[in-house]
Amino acid sequence: MGDLILTPNIPNSDDFYEALLNVHEGLDEPAMHALNARLVLILANHIGDETVLGQALDAARKAT
Amino acid sequence: MIAARYQTAFRLYPYEKVTDQEASSAVRHPVVIIGGGPIGMGLALDLGKKGIRCLVLDDHDGVGMGSRAICFAKRTLEICDRLGCGDPMVEKGVVWNLGRVYREQEEIYNFNLLPEGGHKRPAFINLQQPYFEQFIVEQIREQQAAGAPIKIRGQNLLTKLEQKPDHILLNVDTPDGPYQIEAEYLVACDGASSPTRNMLGLGFEGRVFEDNFLIADIRMNADFPVERRFWFNPPFNPNETALMHKQPDDIWRLDFQLGWDIDRKVELDSAKISKRVSEMIGKDIEFELVWTSIYTFRCCTMKDYRHGRIFFAGDSAHQVSPFGARGANGGIQDIDNLGWKLAAVLDGGAPDALLDSYHDERKYGAIENIKNSSRSADFLTPRNAAHEMFRDAVLDLVKDFEFAQPMVNSGRLSMPCTYDASPLNSADALVGGPTRTRPGSPLSDAPLSSGYLLDHVAGQFAILAINCDAPEVFEIDGISVEVHSLSGADDSEGHLAERYLGRSGSALYLVRPDQHVAGRWPAFDADTVATAIQKAIGRE
Numbered sequence: 251m252g253d254l255i256l257t258p259n260i261p262n263s264d265d266f267y268e269a270l271l272n273v274h275e276g277l278d279e280p281a282m283h284a285l286n287a288r289l290v291l292i293l294a295n296h297i298g299d300e301t302v303l304g305q306a307l308d309a310a311r312k313a314t
Numbered sequence: 315m316i317a318a319r320y321q322t323a324f325r326l327y328p329y330e331k332v333t334d335q336e337a338s339s340a341v342r343h344p345v346v347i348i349g350g351g352p353i354g355m356g357l358a359l360d361l362g363k364k365g366i367r368c369l370v371l372d373d374h375d376g377v378g379m380g381s382r383a384i385c386f387a388k389r390t391l392e393i394c395d396r397l398g399c400g401d402p403m404v405e406k407g408v409v410w411n412l413g414r415v416y417r418e419q420e421e422i423y424n425f426n427l428l429p430e431g432g433h434k435r436p437a438f439i440n441l442q443q444p445y446f447e448q449f450i451v452e453q454i455r456e457q458q459a460a461g462a463p464i465k466i467r468g469q470n471l472l473t474k475l476e477q478k479p480d481h482i483l484l485n486v487d488t489p490d491g492p493y494q495i496e497a498e499y500l501v502a503c504d505g506a507s508s509p510t511r512n513m514l515g516l517g518f519e520g521r522v523f524e525d526n527f528l529i530a531d532i533r534m535n536a537d538f539p540v541e542r543r544f545w546f547n548p549p550f551n552p553n554e555t556a557l558m559h560k561q562p563d564d565i566w567r568l569d570f571q572l573g574w575d576i577d578r579k580v581e582l583d584s585a586k587i588s589k590r591v592s593e594m595i596g597k598d599i600e601f602e603l604v605w606t607s608i609y610t611f612r613c614c615t616m617k618d619y620r621h622g623r624i625f626f627a628g629d630s631a632h633q634v635s636p637f638g639a640r641g642a643n644g645g646i647q648d649i650d651n652l653g654w655k656l657a658a659v660l661d662g663g664a665p666d667a668l669l670d671s672y673h674d675e676r677k678y679g680a681i682e683n684i685k686n687s688s689r690s691a692d693f694l695t696p697r698n699a700a701h702e703m704f705r706d707a708v709l710d711l712v713k714d715f716e717f718a719q720p721m722v723n724s725g726r727l728s729m730p731c732t733y734d735a736s737p738l739n740s741a742d743a744l745v746g747g748p749t750r751t752r753p754g755s756p757l758s759d760a761p762l763s764s765g766y767l768l769d770h771v772a773g774q775f776a777i778l779a780i781n782c783d784a785p786e787v788f789e790i791d792g793i794s795v796e797v798h799s800l801s802g803a804d805d806s807e808g809h810l811a812e813r814y815l816g817r818s819g820s821a822l823y824l825v826r827p828d829q830h831v832a833g834r835w836p837a838f839d840a841d842t843v844a845t846a847i848q849k850a851i852g853r854e
Contacts, residue, residue, distance in 0.1 A: 287707035295717040 254305035316469045316489060322376035323444040326350075326451045329375055329469035335493040342481060343369045343465075344660050346497035348472050348510050350374075352383075352443065353628035353645040354503030355450045355466075359397045360653035362457050362464035363773070366660055369495075371486060375468030380605050381442040381531050384559065384567055385639035388428070389730035389756060390646045391435040396772045396829070399453040400435070403446060407439030408560045413542040415724050418549060422712045423719050427727055432809035433759045434766040438542075438727070440561045443642070475500070475513055477622050499656060501625045503649075508630035514621060520614020521688065523635060524574040525695040528608050530587050532566050534601035544724040546709055550593035555694050555724075558594070565604055568594060571694065578608050611635045613684045613691070619673040627652060632680035637690035637725035640683040647731060648676050654773075654827035658851055663792055668852030671738050679731035686726040693723035730756040733830060737854075740824070740833030740846040746817030747834055757829045760809040762800065767810070770798055774827050775847060777838075780810065781820035784838040790847055795824075826850055 260266050274282050294303055327350065334341045345361055347354045350372030361368040386403065394400040415423040427437035454464055473492065474485035481496045502510035511517075543558045550556065554571035561567055570590055572581060580586065587606055595601065615632040619625060628645030652672045658664035696702035711718035733739065733754035742752050750758055760767045775795040777784055781802070788795040805811055815821050824832040824846050832850040835842060848854070 283703055284707060284710070287703045288711055291704070291707055291711060291718065291721070292715075 252302075254302045254309065256309065316373055316471050316487060318374065320374070321379045322374055323379045324448070325376035325468075326448065327370075327372065327375055327466040327468040329467075329489055331488075331490050332465075332467065334495055335488065335490060337493075340483065340494040340496045342496040342498065343367060344498045345369070345656060346371060346482075346484065346495065346500050348500065348502045349504035349628075349630070350466060350468070351378075351503060351505060351628070352447050352450060352642055353649055354501070355447060355454060356393075356397065356646055357501060357503065357627065357649040357653055358464050358466070359399070359450055359454050359457065360649060361657060362454065362462035363397065364653070364657040364661070365463065366657045367463040367465075369465045369467065369497075371467050371470040371472055371484075373469065373471040377444040377447045379444075380607060381444075381529075381561060381565065381567060383443045383446070383639070383642035384440045384561055385643075385727070386439050386441055386446060387639060387643045387728040387730075388433065388435045388437050389728070390643045391439065392756075392759065392768050392829070393646055393650045394450075395435070395768065396650075397450070397453065398457070399449045402449045402452070403441055404435065404439055406445055406449075406562050407441035408540055408562055409436045409439050410540050410542060410560070411437045412539075413544065413724070413727075414539075415722055416543065416545045416548065417709050417713075418545075418547055420713070422709065423722050425719075432761050432807060432813075434761075434768065435759070438639070440559055440567070442561055442563075442565070445562070446642075472504075472510065472513075475510070475624075477624070482623050497623070498660070499623050499625065501627055501649075501652065501656075502630045503627050503645075504630050506629040506633050508626070510624070511616070511626065511630055514624070516616060516621070518612075518614040518616060518633075520612055520633070520684070522612040523610070523691045523695055524697075525691075526572040526574065526576050526578075526581075526608055526610055527636070528570040528572055528581055528587070528590075529606060530568045530570070530591055530603060531561070531605040532568060532591055532595075532601040533564050533604050534566060534595070534599055535564055536566070536595065536599055538566070538595075546724075548594070550590070556594065557724075570594075572608070576608075581608060582606060609636070611691070613688045615677065615680050615684060619677055620669060625652060625669070625672060627676075631676070632684065634683050634687035635691040636687075637694065638683070638687045638727050639725070640687050640728045643728040644679060644683045647679055650828045651676050651679075658827075662851070664851040665853055668738075671736065671852060675731075675733045675736050675738075678733060678735065682731055683728075690723050690725045732756070738826070738832060738850045738852070740849055742834060744816075744818055744821050744834040744836055746815075747821060748813055748816040751814055751823070751831055751834070753831050753833050755831050757825060757831065758813040760805070760813050761807055762804045762810065763806060764804065768829065771796070771825055771829055775832075775850070776825040777843065778814065778821070778823040778825060779838060780814055780822070782822055782837045784822065785840075788840075788843070790844045793847060793851070795843075795847070824850070 345368040347370045350370050358370045411428045413425050471487045476483045545556045557569035559567040627648040634640045708721045739753040777797045779799045822838050823834045833846040
């Protein structure tokens with residue numbers, strides 16, 4: 251596999267963003283964190299490639 | 315006066331006065347081993363079988379109380395087979411291959427540690443450490459009767475050591491007063507709080523984990539499965555973990571995670587422990603408390619395992635968390651590695667540099683063990699909110715999705731180390747050869763028409779010639795090499811081909827005395843093998 255994609259890649263990113271907010275609807279803060287943690291693990295497994303995952307960890311840490 | 319530091323389960327080597335104590339000058343011994351635990355005794359047995367004179371000094375006269383290290387891995391049993399004491403261990407031990415993980419009361423995951431056939435030994439046996447030590451000492455006694463030059467001296471306490479240019483001078487205290495001996499080499503197998511290490515002023519690098527675990531060994535007649543059962547957040551130990559394991563003699567090991575801020579005295583109260591046990595196993599099951607203890611742990615290692623003529627092996631050199639059974643199993647791999655090297659230097663003309671490779675290979679092994687056991691400890695004892703959040707996320711996901719199973723970490727159980735970067739390896743020259751038997755790996759067992767492979771390859775350099783020609787005997791510079799010529803006719807189940815040939819039609823393996831692969835090629839070539847042997851004994 252290649253590098254982590256850091257240019258727009260979701261065809262309709264507004265739709266996804268709305269769905270991401272909706273899935274948190276009605277959850278208290280610990281439940282939101284738990285959901286996000288599950289989401290990270292699900293997406294990480296889907297990606298699978300250790301180089302890409304490493305680049306994603308770096309990118310997330312840098313962007314603060 | 316030799317003070318007792320712990321209670322012994324049974325006496326195996328009572329103090330006897332010896333002529334060294336009367337000698338006018340200090341008597342020299344080729345190898346002195348400090349500490350008569352499983353690691354020290356294992357080394358003595360290995361050296362003695364090779365005809366190397368060795369002396370074990372222990373400040374007690376027997377085996378310490380308590381089941382302690384109960385899980386002995388397949389590789390340890392294979393090493394003990396080579397040493398001649400594997401059979402009584404497996405006969406007495408409880409064989410298990412399966413682990414189950416529960417969250418609250420629901421099983422979320424199970425794993426088989428030996429999912430393939432064709433091995434003489436199981437993934438693990440459970441056996442109380444005193445039995446393990448006893449079987450090694452019994453084999454030492456047999457070897458001594460047959461002339462092996464092993465000496466064991468109980469109630470002999472090392473009090474001082476001085477490194478001289480060609481030996482070490484030891485002061486030893488006994489019930490009859492002190493005496494001196496000399497050692498060409500000294501191996502400290504004297505445990506986590508190693509007095510030898512302290513005498514040399516050497517320290518540890520590593521991490522302490524802020525947690526306490528209660529061990530309760532109980533005797534009961536119950537038909538719980540013979541499996542490793544592990545619970546996250548069980549109703550009988552909320553927000554913590556627990557473990558259940560069967561040992562011989564109807565003894566069961568129960569482990570309860572307690573957390574960091576506890577009152578040890580309160581937790582060790584037998585009424586309180588009995589209440590915990592009842593809540594775990596069921597109130598109507600009768601049991602008897604046999605041994606209880608609270609342990610904490612650290613994951614750490616010495617910087618160097620060799621200091622001149624002094625070597626450190628087992629817990630004296632490195633310590634791990636108990637999750638993964640990597641303590642005693644790692645220590646046995648230490649002495650498996652050191653024994654043949656000491657013998658080759660003392661008796662076989664190998665250069666002193668070969669002994670440096672003990673540090674190279676076994677520190678590499680220790681770092682692997684520390685990495686694995688630290689990761690398990692981090693999963694069981696989350697250190698911050700992020701650790702806890704992801705641990706819980708894994709446990710949530712694993713019920714519904716298979717992908718999360720390999721992330722559940724209740725202990726990554728001891729696997730033998732492959733010395734990938736070892737200076738003793740020759741580069742892999744077998745195109746299409748299986749990864750599992752690459753240079754640096756321990757041999758994989760395989761059933762042959764004449765018995766198991768590992769039983770044939772034990773104790774000296776060996777060549778496995780599979781579907782290729784090789785001379786019947788091979789010798790170089792006084793090192794004789796056993797040659798095993800094998801073919802499809804020996805391999806009715808195909809395990810040999812799968813584990814040693816892969817996509818290659820033939821293979822020639824050079825195997826070290828500790829059953830690790832030193833090099834492999836598609837065919838025999840005398841010059842190539844000779845060069846590889848020189849490399850494997852440290853003569854570059």
